[in-house]
Amino acid sequence: MSQTTLTSHRAAPSPPISLTDVMAAPHVTRLLAGTLLGRLPNGMAPAALVLFVTGSGGGVTFGGLLSALYILASALSQPVKGFLLDRHGQxxxxxxxxxxxxxxxxxxxxxxxxxxxxxxxxLVALAGACTPPLEAGLRALWSKVLPDPGQRRVALAADTGSQGLLFVVGPVLAAFLASQHGPGTALAATAATGITGSLIVLTSAPSRHWRSPARHPGARSTLHNATLLRLLLALAGVGVANGAVTVWAVGMAEQHATAMLIGLIPGAYAAGSLIGGLLYGRRPWPGGTTAHLLAGTAAFTIAWLPLLTLPGPHLAVALVLLPGLFLPVLITGAFLTADRIAPAGNLTETCAWMILALGVGTASGTAVGGALVAHPLAAATLPLAGAAAALAVLATAPPRPLRGRRDRGFGADSAAPD
Structure with a gap:
């Protein structure tokens, strides 16, 4: 066989997949924009509830409890809604x-x-429990809308990178509406935003026609799959870091008498996530999904180390950009891994459990961080501890370039290119 013939049989290198190309694909912009708009109330509602209670003469404590109830009800109901999505459609x-x-x-x-x-x-408990599961639904739609794995990686990275902005823009928007037009208007706008975003997504053809694959009678559920359980535990550790950095920002604001740090530090973290998502999706990277997941988690962990130097206000804002850069890499890797190993017909429920794990970890990081806020070094160590725990859990199942069953483990299909 001639050299020319050999060359002709070689696979041509895959051209880079740009975010612009992915966004130009049918339905992608609509689904991503609609989901972000529909999930903006997740950032608006907690702040709007506190302002509504205090604005009507209630106490801040009660307002905070209602805010926490909304978040908790939304998080705990995710797996149930994911289960129903897999059985009855979006x-x-x-x-x-x-x-x-x-x-x-x-x-x-x-x-x-x-x-x-x-x-x-x-009413708050009912509203929280019935937050539409747009995020889990979108993660299930990507494989249908974007059959190419490389395109899915770009879309997931953009989706993940932009999520942090919801929790920066949401509270600011709620506070602005409450101050200018009253707390009731902030709540009404929260409701209107949620239903509008949901309608944009749910009236799209991919959402209307999506059906989960039939579940194999012998398939294990998410919580009976040891590999997926490790993935959930790792995401809980990532959530601890997310929650801890928010409380650390409060401690920094008190320590340096600079109230703006309460918003600047989480905002910088969210900005880093957005930049990281765009950079990660900009070009193909060596290795498969599993390698990206492990490398992203390792880099995310290392990036928290500079906080142990107890930096000043300006440096602190700059330093939290670093872990934010790697957050989309590990989250994207986690959901692509779930896409490979989740039991057939159970992908949406699996995604919902992953979202719940992140939420529980975030709540835990916030609670523990609150207890440590008076101790600067301990508070600065908590994000690192959460990230290190995630890395330790994932490292118990090192990647193996094997192919086989979807639920074999993190190594399954890890050699497949993204």
Whole structure:
């Protein structure tokens, strides 16, 4: 066989996949923009609830409890909603959930949190439990909308990188609306934003026609899959780092008498995540999905080390950009890994459990960080501890270039190019 023939049989190198090309693919911009808009209430609602309670004469403590209840109810209900999505489709689950969520928030604007605390609490719990599972739904849609794994990686990186901005823009927008037009308007805008984003997604063809593959009778569920359990534990550790850095920002603001740090530090972390997502999706990187997951987690862990020097305010804002840069790499790797190993017909539920794990970890990091906020070194160490725990969990199943069953482990299909 001639050299020319050999050359002709070689696989041509894959051209770089740009974010512009991915966004130009059918439905991608609509799904991504709609999901981000529909999830903006996740950042708006907690702040709007505190402002609503205090604005009606209630205490900050009660407002904080309602805010925490909304977040907790939303997180804990994720696996149930994911299970229902896999069984009944997105329109029949996310549509009613979005309507109940928005209606509950709108009804809440007519309630006095001070004189009707039980009713207010019930409405907040219902609204939180019925937050539409747009994020899990989008993660399940990518494989249908973007069959090419490289395109999915770019889309996931952009999706992950932009999420942090929701929790920066959301509270600011809620505070602005409350100060200019009243707390009730902030809650009403939260409801309107959620239902609008949900409608944009749910009326799209991919969402309307999406059906989960039939589940194999002998397939193990998410919580009975040891590999997926390790992935959930690792994401909980990442969540601890996310929650801890927010509380660390509060401690830095108190220590240096600079209130702006409460917003600047999380904002810089979110900005780093956005930049990292764009850079990660800009070009193909060597190695497969598993290698990216492990390398991203290792880099994320190392990037927290400079905080142990107890930097000053300006340097602290700059330093939190570093772990933010690598957050999209590990999150994207985690969800692409789940896409490979989740039991057939159970992908949305698996994604929902992953979102729950991140949420529980974030809540835990916030709680522990609050207890450590008076101790600067301990508070600065907590994000590193959460990231290191995630890396340790993932390192117990080192990548192997093997192919086989979807639920074999992190090594399954790890050699497949992204």
């Amino acid at each position: 329109t029949r689950v996310s549509g009613p959930a979005a309507l109940i969520n928005s209606a509950s928030l709108l009804i809440l604007t007519t309630v006095s949190a001070r004189s009707q605390p039980v009713l207010a609490t019930a």
